[in-house]
Amino acid sequence: MSEIIRDPHARRYHAMGTGLAMAVYLFLLAPIAVTAPIAFGPANALAFPPTSYSFDLFRIFFSSPDWLGPLFESIKVALGSTALAMLAGVPAGYWIARHEFVGKVLITGIILSPLVLPHVVLALGLFLYFSYAGITGTTLALVLGHVMVTLPFVALMVIAGVHKLDRSLEFCAELMGAGPIRMFFTVVLPQLVPSLVSAAFFAFLLSFDEVTISWFLAGPDTTTLPVKMFIAIEWEISPVIAAVSTMLTAVSLLACIVAIRLKKWGPIDT
Secondary structure, three states: OHHHHHOHHHHHHHHHHHHHHHHHHHHHHHHHHHHHHHHOOOOOOOOOOOOOOOOHHHHHHHHOHHHHHHHHHHHHHHHHHHHHHHHHHHHHHHHHHHOOOOOHHHHHHHHHHHHOOOHHHHHHHHHHHHHHHOOOOOHHHHHHHHHHHHHHHHHHHHHHHHHOOOHHHHHHHHHOOOOHHHHHHHHHHHHOHHHHHHHHHHHHHHHHHOOHHHHHHOOOOOOOHHHHHHHHHHHOOOOHHHHHHHHHHHHHHHHHHHHHHHHHHOHHHO
16 A cells, blocks of 8 residues: 555545545535524624624524424424334344345335435325325324335345344344244344434434425425425525524534444444
8 A cells, every 4th residue: 555655646646536525525514614604693694704693593493483383393203204114114124134035126126216216206196195195284194204215214224234233143042942023122123223223313314304295295284394494595584594504414413423433332343
């Protein structure tokens, strides 16, 4: 490796690659660098750089029912969709990773299909389907719609985690007389805890940030926070949006840090 670095051409390409990577990172971080200072600016202006600094926008957010209502709705929908995605995705991911059965490719493709389909197509299909069922505009419709998005990611993370487990422990449990269900709960799940926590965090964030499906399925009383932000941008351009965006970024960053630490500490990497 040192010989490659000493080569002038290799050093040049290495410097170009490093510069390109830094340019991409700066481009991706630029919106955050602009939004975060605005969030601490005055309450009557949406300008960068701010003319003064305060917590007025955060106080407005936490004291306004127009913002707290969508926040609580988003939390409720995200918790419900995460729970359902985990209940369905964990056993599905384990079964796909550990067993061979007729139609495995087809079933796997169906579970993962939302990853490749445009969200607007999913949203329109869910809207038409739930309209026939008479649940459009309800929290139930939002939860079920968000499960379509979160389930593939949960299944993928569980599949990846199961592939890294020591299968001999499962064989030993079966030889000792443990049935499939008992073996799954006493041997597999404890080893999958880091993957499960990461999947739950990821599913929650995906559901909380989902706007396209929420836009199609939400009603007047079930508006989520991303939909509220989109409406605010379209009709009033409220400076509170900057504070909301900053808080969501901080929460997402914290969840990612926790998930990364869990993957490093947990048995998934052993």
